Amino acid sequence: METPAVRVLVTDDEPLVRAGIVGLLGTAPDVRVVAEADDGAQALDVLRAHRVDVALLDVRMPGMSGLECLAQARREHLDGRFVFVTTFGEDEYVAQAIALGADGFVLKAGSPRELIMAVHAAASGGAFFSPSVARRVLDGAQAAGFGQAQRARALFDRLTPREQEVLRLVGAGRSNAEIGAALAVAEATVKTHMTSILRTLGAHNRVEAALVAVRAGQA
Template sequence: MNGTASTGNTGNTENADGALRVLIVDDDHLVRLALADILDQDPDVTVVAQAGDGAEAVELTRARRPDVVLMDIRMPGVDGITATRRLRALSEPPQVVVLTTFDLDQYVYDALAAGASGFLLKDTDPGEIVRAVRIVADGQAMLHPAAARRLIDRYHESTRHAPDHARARIDRLTPREKEVLALLADGASNAEIAAGLGMRESTVKAHVSRILSALEVGNRVQAALCARSAGIGGS
């Protein structure tokens, strides 16, 4: 990271019809340009702004109302974890994908605890970065495979003595919601859950929203980990 000054926006600040609005946050100007070039290849994605630190990210989110924020972690001033927490506390929060060069366990946990729905490394294939934007915009989650595996392993270790707490929260769910949760815990998308349970995708989304509320978690990853702790999913 070279700590260059940020640019407030790109040349394309107007939302194309139906396009996903994305804010790029990174203290490296060249990284921001590279990410913008990747996203600009998709006609259904519009980069509405760029920010060089977390404080500017919050300001631009209020002004430009992005659907998804690609967030760096290590930045001067307000870091990406703090910025993610502030963004997710807004009345209409964007989805956040943390994108970093640092494949460190603690960043994964902190990002998810702050409300991020995705965690990718900057060497991720460009197509997967675009795919992550689409996935989290749809209310789902996407993690780098290595990060996901270690996250699950560590979560199991930290909660192996407290499965009763997870089961107590899951007991708040209806039988149908438990079926949805089991598939969610196995990594199924909303479309896959709908197909598997014979329901509309909009109904699945409503169930997932209720599940997150009942389990007192902020995203699908945390719900899946709660389910795994209680012995649900993981097939």
């Protein structure tokens, strides 16, 4: 049976940029842009009315920003995965995006391939950050010091052996489907493990969980 295309919402206040993103995604045969929006409020209307697998958001937009949109989507428990595609890669924005449970952060100055990779990763339950952004996230984790590393190791040790295996693969950037294949278990089983992992770690999303694995030296 043919795999359904990933349904994507593209949100950007600049029509030319939005058209460029739509055109780029059109080169991926398994990705379909189902809606466009020019600010966060319009994006929310789309998410409330239609099924969207991945919503692409700009950080800064007139009216409602992408960060405000994601915060409201979380409050309303709207379905979908959320990836930021933006010119602005400042640490403050990245930190806010991670805290809100973003599934990716891609810079417009990066390779076009990164955007398609981010859509695929988010749609399959993973996360993707542009290399320069990911490096800063990891550097920040390392700079947090020995105390955080100790705490991360203590949290990691609270997980069951199977959950530790799953988290190591999450830390390596694997999607739920890839983790299931690696461990020879169903994807639904991986999702169950992830729910337990997040609860045990006190993490809001898989990105925060992955950081625990990194800080504990397990990824």
